[in-house]
Amino acid sequence: MARIAKSELLSRLEGAGTEFAEIAIADGGSAVVTTRGARILGLFPGAADDATNALWTNPHLDGLLRGQLRDWDGEGMGSTGGERLWIAPERSFYYYHPETFADWFCPAGMDPGHYRLSNHDEPEVVFENIFDLEDIRNWRVYRNVRMERRFEALANPFRRDRKVKAILSNVQYVGIRKTDSIEVPYAPSDTRINLWTLALLDPGPVGSVGTVVIPVRPETQAIDYFGGLTKQRLIVHSDHVAFRIDSQAVGKVGVRPEDLALVRRAQIAAFLPTTDKDSLLLVIQRSLDIPHNQSECLDEAKANPDGPKGAVQANNNGPGADPNSPYKRFGEIEIQMIAASQTPDKRRMAVTAVSDLLAFEGSREDILALGRGVLGVKEISLFA
Numbered sequence: 001m002a003r004i005a006k007s008e009l010l011s012r013l014e015g016a017g018t019e020f021a022e023i024a025i026a027d028g029g030s031a032v033v034t035t036r037g038a039r040i041l042g043l044f045p046g047a048a049d050d051a052t053n054a055l056w057t058n059p060h061l062d063g064l065l066r067g068q069l070r071d072w073d074g075e076g077m078g079s080t081g082g083e084r085l086w087i088a089p090e091r092s093f094y095y096y097h098p099e100t101f102a103d104w105f106c107p108a109g110m111d112p113g114h115y116r117l118s119n120h121d122e123p124e125v126v127f128e129n130i131f132d133l134e135d136i137r138n139w140r141v142y143r144n145v146r147m148e149r150r151f152e153a154l155a156n157p158f159r160r161d162r163k164v165k166a167i168l169s170n171v172q173y174v175g176i177r178k179t180d181s182i183e184v185p186y187a188p189s190d191t192r193i194n195l196w197t198l199a200l201l202d203p204g205p206v207g208s209v210g211t212v213v214i215p216v217r218p219e220t221q222a223i224d225y226f227g228g229l230t231k232q233r234l235i236v237h238s239d240h241v242a243f244r245i246d247s248q249a250v251g252k253v254g255v256r257p258e259d260l261a262l263v264r265r266a267q268i269a270a271f272l273p274t275t276d277k278d279s280l281l282l283v284i285q286r287s288l289d290i291p292h293n294q295s296e297c298l299d300e301a302k303a304n305p306d307g308p309k310g311a312v313q314a315n316n317n318g319p320g321a322d323p324n325s326p327y328k329r330f331g332e333i334e335i336q337m338i339a340a341s342q343t344p345d346k347r348r349m350a351v352t353a354v355s356d357l358l359a360f361e362g363s364r365e366d367i368l369a370l371g372r373g374v375l376g377v378k379e380i381s382l383f384a
Helices: 005-016 061-065 109-113 364-375
Strands: 020-024 030-032 038-046 083-088 093-097 102-104 116-119 124-135 142-152 172-185 194-201 210-215 232-237 239-243 251-255 266-273 277-287 311-314 333-340 348-363
Touching: 005 020, 005 038, 005 061, 020 142, 030 142, 030 172, 030 311, 038 172, 083 142, 083 172, 109 124, 116 142, 124 172, 142 266, 172 194, 172 210, 194 277, 194 348, 210 251, 210 311, 210 333, 210 364, 239 311, 266 311, 266 333, 266 364, 277 333, 277 364, 348 364
Parallel strands: none
Antiparallel strands: 020 030, 030 038, 038 083, 083 194, 093 102, 116 124, 124 142, 142 172, 172 348, 194 333, 210 239, 210 266, 232 239, 251 311, 266 277, 277 348, 311 333
16 A cells, blocks of 8 residues: 555544554654554654654455454455564464475564553653464473564764764654564573564565665675575675565575674664655664674574575565465564573573664655664665
8 A cells, every 4th residue: 555644544543443643743743552462553754744654554454453354364464554573583373384385474463462551751651562473493382471662763874974863854754763672581501582673664565665775894795594685685794784575576685793783783774765756755763772693692593494594685566476366565674682581580581682774754865874874884776
């Protein structure tokens, strides 16, 4: 569907009786977070009621909110949309046959889960979910796993950056800080689990193309997670990896933490078309709480499980084995965050990770200049 306006999203949530909270950003925009799934469902640069969502919204949103569709099944693929928190590694928790990466599913206790709104006072909105989690690969069930999400408004983190300060007055902005945590009670010390933040993006109507940019060091070798990526979809430059999102073919790319441009910091950005051909949307995920090397990375590539693993990933959804079957048009920018460790009392595995989700909208010239400045990339060539 076309990027949804803030007024329409609020109306549909209210009409379905869905609990949500709105977070106003001092520098301009706003975000809408829902108890269902503890998602940032709306991210709106600009304060106007007709501001449009920087994130993808499922065209069948109403059916999901009213319980007429199942999340991650058929028309419910992608769930409601927005930004979500999952757990990793995917091979352990999302495949009925993990040895062959076969029969994928999404654990419903995790997403959409049974979150409750535990705090709605400024400055934070807090959601909590308690559920049982099956580690199919290791023949384990973890009881009473607790996940918590804290959302708060984030002032523009680049407002004092001299490289881009002049540009910022020309663009609209919205930003949310996310503080996410997981606790796994009585988990064995060899439990391998980490948090995983994913933002779903709308590449636009058929024929539109978005470009994901990941700043990297020279001589980086990107990880082809599913296999089959071509140079028409993935280009590795000297200072960044560029990945095409257009929902025309399934594909996923990853970058090792050792190859990221900034030491111990992950940044991944998407440049997306808008209804105005002279404008662009820029969405950024970033975090300091990431694995630092391969031994700390958990998420294996389906195409090469014994090969390198990524801390930053991008996904392009597309048609499945049956090209005539309907599918959802979205891409994703993702960060695999630091793994849980055993607490001093040895009674649980736990971790807390902080990440930011930012969006900017403005003229094509300004957004590209902003992207070069904040990502530290010399030149950005979009796929379209």
